[in-house]
Amino acid sequence: MRWNKMHLVLGVCICVAFVLFSAFAGADATLASATTIYVPDNYAKIQWAVDNASTGNTIIVRDGTYYENVIVNKQLTIKSENGSDNCIVDGGGSGNVITLNADGITIEGFTVRNSGRSWPYMDAGIKVVSNSNKIAYNSITNNVHGIALGGSNNNIYNNTVSSNNWDGISLYSSSNNSITNNVMNSDGIVINGYQLQPWNTHTIEGNIVNGKPLYYFKNKIGGKVPEDAGQVILANCTGMRIENLNISNTDVGVQLGFSSHNIIKNNRIYLNNVHGIDLVYSSNNNIYNNTANSNSGDGIHLGSSSNNNIYNNIASNNLNGIDLVYSSNNNIYNNTANSNSGDGIYLWGSSNNNKIYLNNFINNTDQIGSYYSTNIWNSTSKITYTYNGSTYTNYLGNYWSDYTGSDADGDGIGDTPYSIDGDKDYYPLMERFEDYIGIPKLTVNIVTPPEGFSTIAGSELTVKAKVLDEEILLHNATVEGKLSSVSFNLYDDGKGTHGDDVEDDGIYSAKIIVPKVQNAVLVINARYGEKSGSASRNINIDTSPKQPLKVEAEIIDDNPPTFTGDTVKVRAVVSLNGSIISDAEVKSTIIYPNSSQKNITLQNKDDYYEATFDRLS
Secondary structure (H helix, E strand, C coil), X not given: CHHHHHHHHHHHHHHHHHHHHHHHHHHHHHHHHCCEEEECCCCCCHHHHHHHCCCCCEEEECCEEEECCEXXXXXXXXXXXXXXXXXXXXXXXXXXXXXXXXXCCEEECCEEECCCCCCCCCCEEEEECCCCCEEECCEEECCCEEEEEECCCCEEECCEEECCCCEEEEEECCCCCEEECCEEECCCEEEECCCCHHHXXXXXXXXEECCEEEEEEEXXXXXXXXXXXXXXXXXXXXXXXXXXXXXXXXXXXXEEECCECCEEECCEEECCCCCCEEEECCECCEEECCEEECCCCEEEEEECCCCCXXXXXXXXXXXXXXXXXXCCCCEEECCEEECCCCEEEEEECCCCCCEEECCEEECCCEEEEEECCCCECCCCCCEEEEECCEEEEECCCCEECCCCCCCCCCCCECCCCEEEECEEECCCECCCHHXXXXXXXXXXXXXXXXXXXXXXXXXXXXXXXXXXECCEECCCCEEEEEECCEEEEEECCCCHHHCCCCCCCCEEEEEEECCCCCCEEEEEEEEECCEEEEEEEEEEEECCCCCCCEEEEEEECCCCCCCCCCXXXXXXXXXXXXXXXXXXXXXXXXXCCCCCEEEEEEEECCCCEEEEEECCC
8 A cells, every 4th residue: 555655646746747848848849930039028138039049030129238248140130129229238348249150140229339348359249250141220339349240241231330449340351241321420440351352342332420421432543532521441442532631530530452543631630449541452652741640549550551652741649650560662751750659650560661761750658669670761862951050961860859869060960870679760860850951852854845846836735744852753742834934833633724634643734825936945843842843945936837827908099090199008907817916027019000119018007007108190
């Protein structure tokens, strides 16, 4: 009897356990087969819902703040129920807030905030390492990177991206992304890639940065960036002008990738999250007369970019003033880098053969950082200059505010070199470069017309010239010309009215009318700052017109038909191609009935010529 009782109790326990197991299994089967899962109704956390969802399911997240790091590794649609204002995913300051590891995911309608901030600072609000995802209608804020794409292509639209520490939207080695109609405040877009495809394959349109348009140009030749830009990105562009912009509080103010022969001038670029001006694999550009101050990264940054001219810029209160990485053969002169928290100028990674002279490096934490790089720290030719009232001719280096050497001969050049991590500035300046008043010469080359060119008075002549400062082709010099009494200006603005063909190609042009002067001399004068130069050549001018003059003459007799005892007038009008000629020499021969002749000269009466002669009596 006792055995039977124990057997009965055991049987009851087994039955109860079977009933409970069946209930839980039934719940999981129902959720797995459902197309929509609700958080927190079905699962308290978004991650739990993701873990238990099937590919193709939709997860609806009700209002609330969810402190978690969500990893999505299957194709799902994850949406807030009522939009981003009250549906928040907070990473708690650790790691990526949301990571997309599978293709075809949709993330819509969330506030995504507080990613990790630890070295190496790669955490993001939304980290994407997959393709064909949709990220829309989210508010992404207070992360290191807002949306970070790594080697992927996606559709990102109608998001608000604001106040992320480094980048709003970061594209790293990613191609064929569509980034449209996003609003960015104190943020922007940054492209990184070591090949052309990650730069010029995107659709980036309709985006606003701090209330102003973000301009992304790809594969464009010529043209000017509108002056209302909030951020500028050029990808594989040539011959464009970026000038007169005021850009602040974005990620990189002006960024060029795989772009050449562009002009970046007269811009004010400041208080940006990364760099002021950034060139990546971009060469033969001219960067001048810019102010790049108070950027969290570098004022001017060059990565794998060579043969650029960087001059007359101010780069202050940045991390580094001017930064070159794997960048060689650049010309850097007449810049001021002061009060930067890192280096005034920083060169790294075999950045060699850069010519760096006549710059001011003032009160930077480190004036110079040069690693694995060898460069030239003075002018490559001697310059004539005036210092403290005396004129000297010598090579000139840079001004270093921490230079402690002496100047025994008073020529303004330190007697001992300034040491630069293996390099040396052998001609350090004792004062700022502006205090060296020189009269260095510019080189002016007349392109056309050639020496001894022959032309005709009154015809049109196109004059073209180049201006060089040492070996550097200048694009913003003042160029004037004179041919006898005709004075004119030459321009490099691409306007056919000046005879210019291509804007900012360094060829200054003008169209003039050839004066009526034989053996004239064409003179071209150029000025750039304190520098000047000139060139001349002889022009042969034919002052005799090749086209025949048209003469219309008439005899005026006040007493016809007697023709006796008084005088007769002859009047003539002379023209060339329909235009009255008022400075011609007009003569007439009078043949009388008795075969006698009389030669007379007609006098100029402004628009006609006239003479009076006697009639035979």
